[in-house]
Amino acid sequence: MFAKPGRGMLEEHETVPKPQFVPQRTFGTAAERARRNINAKLSNPLAGYSHAELRKRGHRFAIAHEIGDESDIRAFGLGAVLAQSPEKYDRVSGLTDQEKEVLRREFAHRWSQPWKMYAVIALCSLSAAVQGMDETVVNGAQIWYKHQFGIAGDDSRSTWLVGLVNAAPYLCCALVGCWLTVPFNHWFGRRGTIFITCCFSAIACLWQGFVSTWWAMFVARFALGFGIGPKSATVPVYAAETAPPAIRGALVMQWQMWTAFGIMLGYAADLIFYQVSDTSAIVGLNWRLMMASAMFPALVVCCFVFTCPESPRWYMSKKQYFRAYQSICTLRHHKIQAARDLYYMHVLLEAEDTMVLGQNKLLELITVPRNRRAMIASELVMFMQQFCGVNVIAYYSSEIFLEANFSPASALAASLGWGVINWLFAIPAIYTIDTFGRRNLLLSTFPLMSVAMFFTGFSFWIPESSHAARIGCIVLGTYLFGIVYSPGEGPVPFTYSAEAYPLYVRSYGMALATATTWFFNFVLGVTWPSLRYAFTTQGGFAWYAGWNIVGWWLVLLFMPETKNKTLEELDQVFSVPTRFHARYGLRQIPYFLKRYVLRRDVSPEILYEREDMAPSRDLGNA
Known part of the structure; x- marks a missing residue:
C-alpha cells in the first residue's frame, strides 16, 4: 500500500545513456496521454494536498459513509494526513503521545501485530502449504498406482498416460482454474474463495484415494485444479490487502516459502504411508492414503478461514465501508492506523475508477507499451519457473531415484531430503530478494541451476559397479539444484509479477501470470516420462540444463530490476x-568481466536518473 521512498540513483547494473531518452509528452492522442499518466495518478494520489485539506477530506469520508462516532471521525481526519507520508507521523499535529508511540512501534517493531493479523498470516501460510502438498503426494503414490492401472510400461502410450494423469491439475489451472479467480473473488470475497478452493482440494484429494482406473484418477486430479488455480492467485492478494505497510512485502513473499513447506509435507506423507499393507478388501492402500492425506491441511483451512477478517479492500469494492473499517480495526493496534490505511485504500480505488481508457483491460496489457514490457518480463520468469526443470524433481524424484537403483524407501527418503532443502533455502529469500534484487538473483542462480542439472544427468553414466558414487552424485546434483533454485527462481516470479503491473491491470496480469506458470507446469509434467524414454534420463536433464542457459539470456536482455x-x-x-x-x-557482460574478473576500477552506466521523468510510453514500441 505504501511504497518505500526512492533511493536517488538506481542500482549499478541498470543503465543507458540518459540523452537517448527525451520525453515527448506533448504529443499523442488524449487516450495516449491518459495512458502516460496512469501510474503518476496511482503513485501517490494524495501528493500536493495540505494537511488542512487532507483533514477535511478524511472527515467528509467518515461522515459520508457513516463510519463510527466522533472519535472515529477524528481518526479519519488524522489518518488522511498520515496516509500522505506514513513515515512522517512525527510532523503531524494533533496526535497524542500514545498515538505517536503506536506509529513509532509500527516501524521499529514491524512484527508486533494484533493476534488477528497473526491469524491471517497463519491462514495464508497454511493455504500455501495445502498448495504444495497437493502437488507432491503424487510423487510417491505413482510408484504403485501406475502398476495397478496398467500404465507402468516403457511404451509410448503408458509414458504419456502417466504424464497426463500427474499433470491433470495444472491443465485445469491453465484452461479454467486461474481464470475463475476474478469472478470467484467478486462473488465470494477473498475468504470465500479460499474456503471454496480448499473444499475443492479436500474433496478431490479424498476422491483420488478411491479411484481404480487411470481415467478416474485423471478426472479426480483435473478437479483438483479448481482448488489450486484460484487459490494461488487469491492468497497473495489477501495477504497484501490485510498486511500493514511495514510487513507487506515479507508477508506476500511467504507464499513461495510455505508452498515449499507443503511440498516437504507431501514427501513426508509418502514416506509415512509407504509401509502400509493392503487389506483383503483394499488394493493399494498405501498410495491411496498418500493421495488422500493432502485433504487434512485443506480441512484445517476450511475450519478457521472465517475466524479471520475479510479483506477491507474487498469490502470497499462492494461499498461496505463500515464493515471494511470494522475489519481493518481488528488487524491494527489502533484506530489511527486503521483509518489511515482504509482512507488510502479509498483514494487508490477512486484513482483506479478513473482509469477507464475505452478498451478491454486484457488488451491494455498488449497495446500499452509500458504494460507490454511488464508482461513480457513477468511471462518469461513465470515460464522459466517451470522450464528450469524444478518440477521434474518435485513430481518425479522418486521415479528418478528408483531408476538410479534406490530402494523404494530410500527413494522416498531422498525425495523428502530434497523437499527439506527446498523449504530451508527458501527462507533466506526473505532477505535476499530485497537486497540483491530480483534480476541479480536470477542472473546468479540460472548458471548454477544449469550446472546442477548437467551434473545430475551425467551422473547416470557412472557405472553400476560404482553404486555408492552413482547414488551419491545423483542425490548431490538434485540437492544442489534445490539449494540454488529456492532463493532465486522459486520466490522471484510471483513477487515480480505482483509488482510489475500497474494497479489498474494488476489482477488481470496476475491471472495471466498464474495461468502461464500452471500451463507450463502441465507441459513439463505430461512430457517428462516420454522425454526420459526418448532422450534417456541423461538427455532429459541436459534438456532442462540448456533451458536454464536460455533463461539467463532472457533475464539479461528483457527483465528490468x-x-x-x-x-x-x-x-x-x-x-x-x-x-x-x-x-x-x-553491455553488462564486459562491465562484469572488467570489474569482477579483471578487478578494474570501472564505472557503471546510468540507465536513467530518478529526478528525470521517464520516457513516454509511446517512445519505441519494442
Whole structure:
C-alpha cells in the first residue's frame, strides 16, 4: 500500500545513456496521454494536498459513509494526513503521545501485530502449504498406482498416460482454474474463495484415494485444479490487502516459502504411508492414503478461514465501508492506523475508477507499451519457473531415484531430503530478494541451476559397479539444484509479477501470470516420462540444463530490476524501450568481466536518473 521512498540513483547494473531518452509528452492522442499518466495518478494520489485539506477530506469520508462516532471521525481526519507520508507521523499535529508511540512501534517493531493479523498470516501460510502438498503426494503414490492401472510400461502410450494423469491439475489451472479467480473473488470475497478452493482440494484429494482406473484418477486430479488455480492467485492478494505497510512485502513473499513447506509435507506423507499393507478388501492402500492425506491441511483451512477478517479492500469494492473499517480495526493496534490505511485504500480505488481508457483491460496489457514490457518480463520468469526443470524433481524424484537403483524407501527418503532443502533455502529469500534484487538473483542462480542439472544427468553414466558414487552424485546434483533454485527462481516470479503491473491491470496480469506458470507446469509434467524414454534420463536433464542457459539470456536482455521501486519509478523502468534495455544487458557482460574478473576500477552506466521523468510510453514500441 505504501511504497518505500526512492533511493536517488538506481542500482549499478541498470543503465543507458540518459540523452537517448527525451520525453515527448506533448504529443499523442488524449487516450495516449491518459495512458502516460496512469501510474503518476496511482503513485501517490494524495501528493500536493495540505494537511488542512487532507483533514477535511478524511472527515467528509467518515461522515459520508457513516463510519463510527466522533472519535472515529477524528481518526479519519488524522489518518488522511498520515496516509500522505506514513513515515512522517512525527510532523503531524494533533496526535497524542500514545498515538505517536503506536506509529513509532509500527516501524521499529514491524512484527508486533494484533493476534488477528497473526491469524491471517497463519491462514495464508497454511493455504500455501495445502498448495504444495497437493502437488507432491503424487510423487510417491505413482510408484504403485501406475502398476495397478496398467500404465507402468516403457511404451509410448503408458509414458504419456502417466504424464497426463500427474499433470491433470495444472491443465485445469491453465484452461479454467486461474481464470475463475476474478469472478470467484467478486462473488465470494477473498475468504470465500479460499474456503471454496480448499473444499475443492479436500474433496478431490479424498476422491483420488478411491479411484481404480487411470481415467478416474485423471478426472479426480483435473478437479483438483479448481482448488489450486484460484487459490494461488487469491492468497497473495489477501495477504497484501490485510498486511500493514511495514510487513507487506515479507508477508506476500511467504507464499513461495510455505508452498515449499507443503511440498516437504507431501514427501513426508509418502514416506509415512509407504509401509502400509493392503487389506483383503483394499488394493493399494498405501498410495491411496498418500493421495488422500493432502485433504487434512485443506480441512484445517476450511475450519478457521472465517475466524479471520475479510479483506477491507474487498469490502470497499462492494461499498461496505463500515464493515471494511470494522475489519481493518481488528488487524491494527489502533484506530489511527486503521483509518489511515482504509482512507488510502479509498483514494487508490477512486484513482483506479478513473482509469477507464475505452478498451478491454486484457488488451491494455498488449497495446500499452509500458504494460507490454511488464508482461513480457513477468511471462518469461513465470515460464522459466517451470522450464528450469524444478518440477521434474518435485513430481518425479522418486521415479528418478528408483531408476538410479534406490530402494523404494530410500527413494522416498531422498525425495523428502530434497523437499527439506527446498523449504530451508527458501527462507533466506526473505532477505535476499530485497537486497540483491530480483534480476541479480536470477542472473546468479540460472548458471548454477544449469550446472546442477548437467551434473545430475551425467551422473547416470557412472557405472553400476560404482553404486555408492552413482547414488551419491545423483542425490548431490538434485540437492544442489534445490539449494540454488529456492532463493532465486522459486520466490522471484510471483513477487515480480505482483509488482510489475500497474494497479489498474494488476489482477488481470496476475491471472495471466498464474495461468502461464500452471500451463507450463502441465507441459513439463505430461512430457517428462516420454522425454526420459526418448532422450534417456541423461538427455532429459541436459534438456532442462540448456533451458536454464536460455533463461539467463532472457533475464539479461528483457527483465528490468524492480526491487524497492515506487510505482512512479516502475513506470520509468518499464518505459525504457526493450531494444535499449537489451543492448544495455549485453553491455553488462564486459562491465562484469572488467570489474569482477579483471578487478578494474570501472564505472557503471546510468540507465536513467530518478529526478528525470521517464520516457513516454509511446517512445519505441519494442
